[in-house]
Amino acid sequence: MISKQEGPWAFGRTRMTLTFQKEVAERMAARILSDQRCRLSVMCQNWCNVNYKFDISGAAFLPKPDVDVGVVTLTPLKHPIIQLPFKMVEKVVRQIFSMRQKYSIRGAQTLFPEDVREEMALRMYKMADIDPVTRPYQIANMEFCRICHAYNEIIKEYPEFEHYDYRAQKVGKKVVEQEV
Incomplete structure (x- = not known):
């Protein structure tokens, strides 16, 4: 709320x-x-x-x-640090922290389908000007802001990534989306 x-x-x-x-x-x-x-x-x-x-x-x-x-x-706060919808911010932050002890880009890669995972995660980090070998707990809130906005820009270009969930059930090579 x-x-x-x-x-x-x-x-x-x-x-x-x-x-x-x-x-x-x-x-x-x-x-x-x-x-x-x-x-x-x-x-x-x-x-x-x-x-x-x-x-x-x-x-x-x-x-x-x-x-x-x-x-x-x-x-x-009068205005949140990351002025994007809660659901998007939570998704990005959750995925980055999903591999807390590894480089943060490893968790960020899970935001994207396997065939474009590395390329898109590197692109997102470059847009946000974040070092890919930074650990999640080393990322400041303003840096998370830049990552979330970079992800939002990628979603505008590739709207099919918005609902991608790497944990979704896979049937053959097709991903079955889980209801939210």
Whole structure:
């Protein structure tokens, strides 16, 4: 709803202070080069300022959970860093982080069909001015912005790639699209 500015976010930037399992809260607030940086970090920080406030021991709750809690304040941005539809941003970021420890281009390649995978991923990275041997957790949010916009430009030129899903069932050589 934040990405569409609907519900409580239709008229302004309603701030939220929420509790999460400590590890999830740390991932939400993780900055570039952090061990905790992941898809969740980029997605949260694209639409909100994420401020990790403090920890609460699990002993403070009854019944006591097996985990500690992190308190996070999320303040929606006036405009997201990546001003593209949520679904497209999520797809690009998910695929790039799908191979977190490998070069980021390896995950980006899965955005495209096998026969053009390497060529199109290199083209996208060149358009975005990103080094293909960068690891996903080393990519700043503004760099993800450039990657997403490059992907969007490629989709305009090759609309058949928009719904490509490398995980879709393959029948012979034909790809059967899964319903979304």
